[in-house]
Amino acid sequence: MSDEATQVDELWWKGVEQERLLFQTCxxxxxxxxxxxxRCVKCMSPxxxxxxxxxxxxxxxxxxxxxxxxxxxxxxAPYFVVLADMDDGFRFMARxxxxxxxxxxxxxxxxxxxxxxxDKKIPCFxxx
Amino acid sequence: MSxxxxxxxxxxxxxxxxxxxxxxVLELQAEAAEEAxxxxxxxxxxxxxxxxxxxxxxxxxxxxxxxxxxxxxxSDGTSVGGASFEFHLGHAAAAIKAGLCEVALILYGxxxxxxxxxxxxxxxxxxxxxxxxxxxxxPVGAYALAASRHMAVHGxxxxxxxxxxxxxxxxxxxxxxxFKRDPLTIEDVLAAQPVAEPLHRLDCCLVTDGGGxxxxxxxxxxxxxxxxxxxxxxxxxSHSHMLISQMPDLLSxxxxxxxxxxxxxAGLAANDIDVLQIYDSFTITVLLTLESLGFCRxxxxxxxxxxxRIAPGGEVALNTSGGGLSYCHPGMFxxxxxxxxxxxxxxxCGPRQVRKHDTALISGTGGVFCSNATCIxxxx
Numbered sequence: 001m002s003d004e005a006t007q008v009d010e011l012w013w014k015g016v017e018q019e020r021l022l023f024q025t026c027x028x029x030x031x032x033x034x035x036x037x038x039r040c041v042k043c044m045s046p047x048x049x050x051x052x053x054x055x056x057x058x059x060x061x062x063x064x065x066x067x068x069x070x071x072x073x074x075x076x077a078p079y080f081v082v083l084a085d086m087d088d089g090f091r092f093m094a095r096x097x098x099x100x101x102x103x104x105x106x107x108x109x110x111x112x113x114x115x116x117x118x119d120k121k122i123p124c125f126x127x128x
Numbered sequence: 129m130s131x132x133x134x135x136x137x138x139x140x141x142x143x144x145x146x147x148x149x150x151x152x153v154l155e156l157q158a159e160a161a162e163e164a165x166x167x168x169x170x171x172x173x174x175x176x177x178x179x180x181x182x183x184x185x186x187x188x189x190x191x192x193x194x195x196x197x198x199x200x201x202x203s204d205g206t207s208v209g210g211a212s213f214e215f216h217l218g219h220a221a222a223a224i225k226a227g228l229c230e231v232a233l234i235l236y237g238x239x240x241x242x243x244x245x246x247x248x249x250x251x252x253x254x255x256x257x258x259x260x261x262x263x264x265x266x267p268v269g270a271y272a273l274a275a276s277r278h279m280a281v282h283g284x285x286x287x288x289x290x291x292x293x294x295x296x297x298x299x300x301x302x303x304x305x306x307f308k309r310d311p312l313t314i315e316d317v318l319a320a321q322p323v324a325e326p327l328h329r330l331d332c333c334l335v336t337d338g339g340g341x342x343x344x345x346x347x348x349x350x351x352x353x354x355x356x357x358x359x360x361x362x363x364x365x366s367h368s369h370m371l372i373s374q375m376p377d378l379l380s381x382x383x384x385x386x387x388x389x390x391x392x393x394a395g396l397a398a399n400d401i402d403v404l405q406i407y408d409s410f411t412i413t414v415l416l417t418l419e420s421l422g423f424c425r426x427x428x429x430x431x432x433x434x435x436x437r438i439a440p441g442g443e444v445a446l447n448t449s450g451g452g453l454s455y456c457h458p459g460m461f462x463x464x465x466x467x468x469x470x471x472x473x474x475x476x477c478g479p480r481q482v483r484k485h486d487t488a489l490i491s492g493t494g495g496v497f498c499s500n501a502t503c504i505x506x507x508x
Contacts, residue, residue: 009257035258035374055469061280061378063272078322080457083273083373091363093262093373104279122261 008036011050017121019114021053023090055112056128057084059104060091072118078095082125084110097124129353130393133233135221136350136357137505140169141469145456146307147241153184154195156237156339159448160444161196163422164341169354174211174243177202177344179216180236183459192235198212202229208367209494210407212236213342213462214501217490220344229344234466237339238458259371264325267409268332270372270496272324275412277378279326281427286326288430289411290317293330293453295439296408302440302480303319304338307336308454331411333452339465342470356468356508361396367499375497382500383420383491391422394504396487398423401504403488404444404473408451417491421502445482448472462492466503473507 012035015022024033028045039046061083068074080096082104096104097113104110110128114121141163143156157180165172178200180187189205202223206215213234220232236304254321264270273356278284278394298500300306320329350357366389367383369375391397395507398421408414415429438446447453449468452461469488471477491502 009253012258033257052506058472061273063264063266063275063327064322064324065263065269066324067265068263069262069269076263079263079334081269081273081324083260089372093259093264095261095263104501106277106469117261 007037007063012036013120016114016123017123021055021123022050023053023088024048025051032089034092035038035075037080051088053112055085057110057112059106059108060085061106061109063064080104081088082110084125094123097126129222129225130219131221131225131363132361132393132395133347133359134225135344135360137342137360137470138170138345138350138353138465139164139166139343139355139472141167141479142305142464142467143151143237143340145305145338145458145460146336148337149242150390151239151337153237153239153339154192154339156239157192157235157341158196158337159235160295161233164338165345165356167338168343168345169275169344172196172198172247174231174483175233176200176480177220177223177232178205179208179220179232179234181204181205181212181216181294181460182236182238184238195404198230203337204420208499210409210460210461210462211492211494211499211501213371213466214492214503215365215489215499217342217344217360217466218365219440221360221363222345229305230349231342234342234344235339236460237461238460239337240459241337253369259373268327268477269324270492271410271412272327274378274416274497278412278415281379282430284415284430286318287314289326289331289415290314291433292408292411293412293439295315295433295436295442296447296451296453298439299448299480300454303450303455303464304379306450307334308450311328327410327412333406333457334454335410336456336458338456338458340467342463342466356474358473358507359508360503361506362390362394362504363501364393365499369498370495373494378420379416379419381416381497381501383493386500386502387421390504396504401487402445403448403469403482404470404486405488406447407461407465407491407492407493408445408447409461409493410452412500413493414447416497417493421491426453440480448477448480448482454471464493465490465492467503473505
């Protein structure tokens with residue numbers, strides 16, 4: 001990983017730390033870039049601008065996880081993982097906060113919230 | 129450049145499958161290579177092309193070639209998940225057509241079941257950092273997301289998915305090499321423990337050990353074989369993403385582009401195919417691949433597999449080995465799709481032999497619907 005790429009990633013995670021969900025748009029072709037990059041995924045322009053998401057989105061697909069991938073998450077299961085189409089034009093994956101009791105399905109509206117974990121602050125979804 | 133009839137498959141073999149105890153990945157590949165070359169009637173010294181992929185090492189080609197004493201003039205380690213071996217078949221044909229090699233050996237081995245395989249953890253600091261915090265178990269969670277989308281858009285049910293698992297088991301009961309051969313009902317699949325809903329335990333492929341080998345030769349070399357050759361008529365490949373959150377449309381897989389290219393090269397259409405070998409990492413994989421390849425329209429795959437249509441005696445001969453769901457699944461299944469297709473085209477499959485077996489289609493899917501290569505084969 002180059003130093004420049006590290007900086008892009010660091011800026012995104014700094015946004016999360018400040019409870020801002022960041023994405024990029026291309027000044028040359030207007031393409032929405034997420035995850036953030038150093039060259040536009042569509043036209044390769046280096047002229048990418050950071051934007052702050054409205055954090056609102058719609059469930060595109062979702063799954064209730066019974067076997068967590070890590071020991072840290074095992075205590076949380078079962079929990080929902082959601083792939084959402086954000087109103088800002090990018091697709092974003094996160095865990096739904098508060099376990100499976102929240103009633104969501106494809107088409108449900110969501111908002112992004114932030115949660116402290118052992119290592120760092122992470123984005124989560126919450127049903128609207 | 130078309131690869132139509134530019135190469136032939138001369139020999140195929142599995143290694144020991146299932147739970148192999150003390151064997152290493154190199155030993156399994158040696159077993160399979162020896163048997164595949166023997167049935168082709170080709171000496172190891174003739175091998176001048178090597179194709180392999182494995183998650184067990186950083187330089188699998190170097191390790192396998194050294195172990196087998198092969199010094200290839202052409203070497204390809206394309207690694208795009210379980211579909212890698214369908215990519216290799218096309219790449220081998222291209223290299224043969226270009227005159228860069230004449231006898232290519234495609235190899236795979238895994239001891240994931242017995243656990244003596246090095247695991248290379250995913251690189252958390254690249255793109256995966258934008259997904260890993262979500263807690264999605266890979267790959268099952270990604271396939272579950274696609275299944276949830278198919279259900280929401282098309283009304284597909286868990287029972288529709290279960291049809292795929294039950295048909296696979298019925299084929300496996302006709303295959304003495306299959307790992308799981310006990311009877312399985314729709315109700316059993318529905319009642320299995322949930323893993324990542326809507327996928328439950330029996331919607332998921334097996335975890336076994338095993339290896340395989342495929343020998344690919346030039347048309348000239350194919351004139352002197354121990355068995356009749358199987359011809360490559362068409363090949364197409366594609367990949368569209370690495371992370372499931374970057375997949376443009378969860379209901380349209382890279383099999384769409386790969387399949388179009390393969391059919392165009394072969395000059396055939398879906399209804400010309402007698403035998404289908406479609407990667408079944410999960411039940412949903414088969415449904416989405418059938419739609420993307422054009423065997424049915426989007427949303428129609430549930431009807432396509434319903435009522436035992438893809439089980440023995442049904443209208444469609446699909447995954448006649450028992451597939452990754454019931455025959456074996458040593459981490460990557462792609463090479464076993466080729467092996468079964470070749471045996472069906474040669475008419476060697478005994479009780480599970482498909483009556484009309486002039487053409488076969490193989491469709492390998494890798495990663496989380498990331499990659500697909502589709503190959504169309506015909507008997508001699």
